[in-house]
Amino acid sequence: MELNRREALKTTGKFILLSGAARVAFDTLRGESVPDADKDKYKAADHWWAMTIDIDKCIGCGKCVEACAAENGVPDGYFRTWVERYRITEDRGVENPLVDSPNGGKNGFPILNDHPDAKSFFVPKLCNHCADSPCVQACPVGATFESPDGVVLVDQKYCIGCRYCIQACPYGCRYLDPRKNVVDKCTLCYHRITKGMVTACVEVCPTASRQLADLKNPNDPVHKFLRENHVEVLKPQLATGAKVFYKDLDGAVR
Amino acid sequence: MRKILKDSEHLLRLVGVFAAGLILFLIIRHAIVPKGFGEFGHYRGPALDDIAARPISFAGHTTCEACHDDQAKTKAAGKHAGLACETCHGPAAAHTEDPTEHAVMKPDPKVLCVRCHEADPARPKSFPQVVSKDHAGDISCIECHKPHSPLP
Amino acid sequence: MHPIPGVDGFMYPNEVELQWSLLIVLYPYITGLVAGAFILASLARVFNVKEVQPTYRLALLTALAFLLVAPLPLQLHLGHPERSIEMYLTPHKTSAMAMFGFVYLWYLLVVLLMEIWLDFRKDIVLMSRSTTGVKRLIYRVLTLGSQNVSEASRRIDDKVGYVITVIGIPSAFLLHGYVGFIFGSVKANPWWSSPLMPVVFLFSAMVSGIAVVMLVYQVVNRLRRQPVDMPCLDAIAKYLFYVFVIDFSLEMLDLVHRIYESDESFRSLDFMVHTRLYFSQVILQIFVGTLFPLVLLGINQVIKLPEVRRRRMYTLAGILTMIGIFAMRWNVVIGGQLFSKSFLGYTTYKVGFAEREGLLPAIVLMLLPLAILWVLLKLLPPWKEQAA
Numbered sequence: 001m002e003l004n005r006r007e008a009l010k011t012t013g014k015f016i017l018l019s020g021a022a023r024v025a026f027d028t029l030r031g032e033s034v035p036d037a038d039k040d041k042y043k044a045a046d047h048w049w050a051m052t053i054d055i056d057k058c059i060g061c062g063k064c065v066e067a068c069a070a071e072n073g074v075p076d077g078y079f080r081t082w083v084e085r086y087r088i089t090e091d092r093g094v095e096n097p098l099v100d101s102p103n104g105g106k107n108g109f110p111i112l113n114d115h116p117d118a119k120s121f122f123v124p125k126l127c128n129h130c131a132d133s134p135c136v137q138a139c140p141v142g143a144t145f146e147s148p149d150g151v152v153l154v155d156q157k158y159c160i161g162c163r164y165c166i167q168a169c170p171y172g173c174r175y176l177d178p179r180k181n182v183v184d185k186c187t188l189c190y191h192r193i194t195k196g197m198v199t200a201c202v203e204v205c206p207t208a209s210r211q212l213a214d215l216k217n218p219n220d221p222v223h224k225f226l227r228e229n230h231v232e233v234l235k236p237q238l239a240t241g242a243k244v245f246y247k248d249l250d251g252a253v254r
Numbered sequence: 255m256r257k258i259l260k261d262s263e264h265l266l267r268l269v270g271v272f273a274a275g276l277i278l279f280l281i282i283r284h285a286i287v288p289k290g291f292g293e294f295g296h297y298r299g300p301a302l303d304d305i306a307a308r309p310i311s312f313a314g315h316t317t318c319e320a321c322h323d324d325q326a327k328t329k330a331a332g333k334h335a336g337l338a339c340e341t342c343h344g345p346a347a348a349h350t351e352d353p354t355e356h357a358v359m360k361p362d363p364k365v366l367c368v369r370c371h372e373a374d375p376a377r378p379k380s381f382p383q384v385v386s387k388d389h390a391g392d393i394s395c396i397e398c399h400k401p402h403s404p405l406p
Numbered sequence: 407m408h409p410i411p412g413v414d415g416f417m418y419p420n421e422v423e424l425q426w427s428l429l430i431v432l433y434p435y436i437t438g439l440v441a442g443a444f445i446l447a448s449l450a451r452v453f454n455v456k457e458v459q460p461t462y463r464l465a466l467l468t469a470l471a472f473l474l475v476a477p478l479p480l481q482l483h484l485g486h487p488e489r490s491i492e493m494y495l496t497p498h499k500t501s502a503m504a505m506f507g508f509v510y511l512w513y514l515l516v517v518l519l520m521e522i523w524l525d526f527r528k529d530i531v532l533m534s535r536s537t538t539g540v541k542r543l544i545y546r547v548l549t550l551g552s553q554n555v556s557e558a559s560r561r562i563d564d565k566v567g568y569v570i571t572v573i574g575i576p577s578a579f580l581l582h583g584y585v586g587f588i589f590g591s592v593k594a595n596p597w598w599s600s601p602l603m604p605v606v607f608l609f610s611a612m613v614s615g616i617a618v619v620m621l622v623y624q625v626v627n628r629l630r631r632q633p634v635d636m637p638c639l640d641a642i643a644k645y646l647f648y649v650f651v652i653d654f655s656l657e658m659l660d661l662v663h664r665i666y667e668s669d670e671s672f673r674s675l676d677f678m679v680h681t682r683l684y685f686s687q688v689i690l691q692i693f694v695g696t697l698f699p700l701v702l703l704g705i706n707q708v709i710k711l712p713e714v715r716r717r718r719m720y721t722l723a724g725i726l727t728m729i730g731i732f733a734m735r736w737n738v739v740i741g742g743q744l745f746s747k748s749f750l751g752y753t754t755y756k757v758g759f760a761e762r763e764g765l766l767p768a769i770v771l772m773l774l775p776l777a778i779l780w781v782l783l784k785l786l787p788p789w790k791e792q793a794a
Contacts, residue, residue, distance in 0.1 A: 044302070059377045061370045063341055070345050071311045079419045085376050099416040099750055108369045109376070120376035125418075134594060140504035141492040145297035155301035158288070160492060161485015163425040164503050170594035172418030172747055176425065181485030191308035200312050204341040206370055207381070238593055254748035261559035264527070264552035265566065271550065272515070279494070287495050296498050 042194045044149040048216040049188055050243035051202075052225050053124055055250070057209035060085060060122035062105035064201035064210060069106065071189060071200035078175040079104040080186040081126035081201055087118040088252050097252045123246075123253050124210060126201070127152060127173040127186035128234060131241030138168035144183065150215075150243065151190055156182045170235050171242075188212075213245075311345035314338075318346065321353075325402050332403035333382075342366060342401065367395040415751030424743045424755050427763040429479035431739045432771055434585045434607065435614070435732055436476045441582040442615010443469040444518070444574060449645065451571045457641035463788030464626065465619045466522050471779035473514055479771055480506075482762055502588045513581045517574040523548070524567040526786050528555045544785070582611040589738060596671035597742040602660050609653035614731035616646045617724040624721060626783070636713055640706075643720050647703040650727070654696050657734075674749035682744050682752060687737045695730015699723040 060083055068074060068081045083105030087098040098118070102109060105122075129152045130136075136144055136152060143159035146152050159182035166174040166183060177184040189199035197203075198212045213222035225231070225247070232249040233242035246253075259266075293299025318339040319326035329335055340346050348356035373383040384390075390398075398406045413422055447465035449455045481487040497504035523530075531553055534545035583604040589595075590603025620642045627634050664672060679687050702723040706716055745752050758764035 056378055059370055059381050060374065063369075067312060067340070067345070072308070082419050084416075087376070097750070099748065101416070101419055104419045109374065111372060111374050113375065116375065118375070121378075122376055134592075137500045138503070138592070139498055140501040140506070141489075142291070142296040142298075142496050142498045143492075145295055145301075147302055148294050153301065153305055155298050155304070157304065158298055158301065158489070158492065159486065160489040162480075162483075162503065163485075164501070164588075166420075166425045167743075168592055168594055170747060172421045175420040175423075176485060183485075187305060190302075191306050192310060192312075194306045195310075197310070197314050203312050203314060203338050206337050206341050208336055254750060257558065258562075261554060261556060262562050263554060264550055264559065265562070267550040267552055268520070268523075283495050286491070291496055296496070 042196075044147060046216060047149040047193075047214050049129065049150045049193060050213040050215050050222060050245065051126070051129075051188070051199075052211045052213050052222055052245045052247065054209045054211075054247045055121055055123060056248050057207040058083070058122040058124055059207055059209075060105060060109050061206060062108045063204045063206065064124060065104050065106040067200040067204040068186070071192075072187070074184075075177060075179060078177070078184070079106075080173070080184070081124065082106075083109075084123045084125060084253075085109055085120065086123060086250065086252060087112075087115050087120040088250070089115050089118045094252045099254070119250075121250065123249070124201075125171065125173070125234070126244060127188070128171055128240065128242035128244045129186075129188060131243060132239060134168045134170065134238070134240060135165040135174065138164045140164065147190070151188045151193075152185070153187055153190060154183050154185060156180060156184070159183050170238050170240065215243075310347045312340050313345075313347040313350045315340065317350055328402045333405055334402065363395045363401075367399075367401075412754035412756070413751060415746070416748060417746035417751040417753055418748060421743075421746055422753050424740070424753070426739055426743060427483065427755075428740075428757050428765065428768050429483045429763045429771075431732070431735045432479045432768055433476065434582070434611075434739075435735045436472050436479070436771075436775070437582050437585060438607070438611030438731065438735075439615045439618050440469045440473045440476065440513075441578040441608070441611040442613065442617075443472070443619050444578045444615070445612050446616050446619050446642065446645070448571050448575050448578075451568065452575065455641060455645075457637050458645075460635045460638045461619055461623050461642065463525065463786075464623055466518065466525070467782045467786065467788060468619055468622055468775075468779055469615075470518055470522060471775040471782055473510075473518060474778055475771060475775045477510065478774070479768075482767060482771075502584055502591055505584050509577075509581055509584055513574075513577050517570060517577045521567055521570050521574060522786070524563045524570070527563060528560060529786065531555045579608060583608050589742070594747060595742050596669070597675055597745070598738065600660065602656060603738075606653070606656045606660065609649060609656055610731050610734050612649045613646065613653050614728055616642060616649065617727040617731075620646065620720060621724045621728070622779070624717070630789075632789075634717065636716075639717065639720060643703055643706060643716075643723070646723075646727070647700070647707055650696070650700055650703065654700065657696075671749055674745050678741065678745045678752060682754070683737055683741050686733050687741070690733035691730050691737055695726055695733050699726045699730065702726075 062083055065079065065082055072080060074080050081104075082101055084099055084101045085105075088094060089098070092098070098115065100109075109122075129146070129150060131146070131150070133146060133152050136146055139145075140162060141158060141160055142155075144152065144154045144165050156177075161176060161181045161183065163176055163183065166176065174183055174185045176182070189197075189201075192199060193212065199210075202210045202212045211221070211225075213225070214220045215222060222245075226245060229247045231245045231247055233240075233245060234249075234253070235242070288298050288300075290299035291297070294302075315326075315338040322339075325339075329337070342361050344359040344361075346356075346358050349358045368386050371383050371386075373385045377383055386395075410417075410422060443465045446458065447462050447469070450459045450462040450465075481490060484490055493504060493507040497507065527549075530545050530548045532555070534542060534549050534553075537545060586604030586607030589598040589607075590600050592598045620639065623639070623642075624634055664675070699722075702719045705711070706719060711719070740755050743753075744755065760766045
């Protein structure tokens with residue numbers, strides 16, 4: 001038989017195709033999936049983290065501050081999150097509220113009855129993980145940044161401790177860790193949320209005032225929250241793109 | 255032309271010094287800039303893994319309920335249903351690793367219950383709160399209220 | 407309420423401790439002296455103000471002495487000074503502070519060192535021939551191996567030096583202006599955030615720089631038992647007066663604008679100026695450090711007083727000016743951190759003494775440039791002009 005070149009090519013092609021198909025069939029039969037080992041691995045691009053806080057639910061117990069300090073090893077006297085108590089009296093007016101935050105609210109608040117007619121409430125605060133963060137803009141070396149999933153983080157191996165970011169943050173959420181001489185702040189418990197857990201503060205909040213939100217998840221309750229409630233961010237006039245959304249935040253809150 | 259070169263020779267030497275310095279800087283820079291810098295933005299890409307590698311202290315209530323489902327069922331039927339275990343019992347991740355070595359904290363009712371339930375004008379009116387002195391005097395809260403199912 | 411020591415009213419918990427200390431007050435003060443001294447030198451070189459020519463070389467060397475010390479307060483302040491090279495490796499282009507390393511190097515190498523080298527080159531070459539030992543080695547290195555000091559080469563030096571001085575003027579503006587921008591661009595802080603900030607910093611830099619050269623010139627001549635060139639001193643005092651008038655006007659413009667607009671921050675800032683910042687802002691900066699020197703200098707612009715009297719008034723004005731401009735830096739840096747961004751409270755700043763960022767290192771850092779200047783004057787004497 002004469003080996004025709006065209007016949008040879010056709011046969012080779014068929015052979016390659018069939019062997020490829022056989023390989024997949026063989027693998028499937030054996031139960032080995034097609035290489036997809038990272039199926040369960042956390043993909044940053046699938047998430048855009050935020051937080052919602054319902055002022056009407058916060059009872060000022062300060063458990064969130066305590067839990068954050070325990071989970072993240074926050075040094076005494078410094079705060080990644082804290083709770084403020086506002087008391088607004090008629091004679092002082094809305095522009096002059098009485099505000100206190102004893103030890104950041106970590107041990108709860110002492111009961112105060114000196115202004116019984118005041119409108120009072122608690123406001124938990126933390127890093128707002130701004131989408132247009134002024135602190136990230138200010139860092140001279142690239143030690144603080146917004147992660148691809150929307151969390152503003154500090155690379156403590158790279159931070160030089162110049163503290164420009166602390167000056168640039170309008171919310172006072174950053175501090176210099178005196179043990180490591182680098183800047184520290186709320187990481188939105190990045191080590192937890194990348195493993196499918198919630199942040200420590202959200203975990204222990206007894207009234208579910210604080211909730212973790214993933215804006216990229218279509219099933220996340222945050223979408224309903226934003227649509228159906230009066231929602232505000234802190235210092236909106238500074239256009240920071242803050243991603244901590246407060247329900248029913250009073251105008252007196254600084 | 256040659257005369258000008260001769261008279262500005264010192265300037266050319268200076269330019270040479272600058273050029274050498276610049277090249278040295280570029281070499282050092284190439285050697286020192288950490289690997290992975292610029293992967294996702296103007297920062298060290300591996301920093302994300304560094305931060306995510308932090309050990310966990312709070313196990314999360316679903317983990318507690320996996321072993322302690324009887325307490326979980328009791329709690330789910332009562333007013334403390336929405337309360338996570340570790341809110342009162344503190345961080346328990348170590349306990350899940352080695353339950354006998356790391357016991358979970360049993361909170362002191364005198365201190366813990368009033369933390370949330372002491373009457374405070376700043377708390378929302380709808381939240382259950384009492385002036386503990388008037389409500390119970392010196393009696394411990396858990397005499398009448400079981401913590402996992404608080405309504406007496 | 408649980409009072410925190412030093413805090414009045416409410417501050418965000420992380421705001422109580424000041425982040426930028428006395429050393430960060432010192433840094434803009436020092437770079438301001440550099441910029442100002444250089445501008446005085448450029449008056450002679452570029453604007454042909456012949457009267458100030460006797461201070462030309464002295465001004466350049468003074469600028470160099472202070473510039474060499476300028477990074478030190480920053481290094482002492484950083485949490486990780488060993489990582490400061492990261493500013494050169496991965497500068498973040500959106501950060502005003504990232505410019506520091508490059509602007510500093512540019513100004514040091516391309517402007518100041520080059521200009522000094524070109525102007526002193528002939529003397530360096532001559533001294534490399536006439537001295538011995540270690541000194542000879544230093545001079546030989548400084549010649550970069552070239553012994554050519556012919557007329558033609560010196561004419562080339564002169565032309566290139568002129569170009570460098572011309573480039574040097576906007577470079578000096580940049581060296582100090584960017585510091586003003588570092589503060590002026592922080593939208594979170596209403597005491598700092600202002601487009602006027604770089605301009606105010608620049609003019610107060612010029613004031614302090616001219617004053618320091620004026621004082622150094624008199625001290626050096628006194629030490630060398632040489633007479634002071636009075637027309638030179640009069641000219642310097644005249645320029646100091648004019649620049650001071652502009653500086654004062656800018657400061658007043660900022661103040662009047664704040665009072666007039668009276669935005670949400672005003673009440674809090676006003677209270678701060680009347681209490682915690684009263685001594686440094688109203689007494690030291692405005693009265694002692696600005697108005698009094700302006701009067702001393704201004705009188706001499708209208709009446710011709712006897713020489714001794716004039717010299718004494720200039721000296722006093724110079725000293726008060728330097729105090730006043732230091733107070734200005736203090737009021738900006740420390741003042742900006744004394745009030746809460748909630749506008750509901752204030753904290754206190756206590757300067758330590760023998761601490762990393764305390765008073766002792768600050769004093770040392772202010773004396774160090776004078777020591778360096780002394781060495782530079784020995785190495786490159788501004789007044790010895792040897793014949794070729």
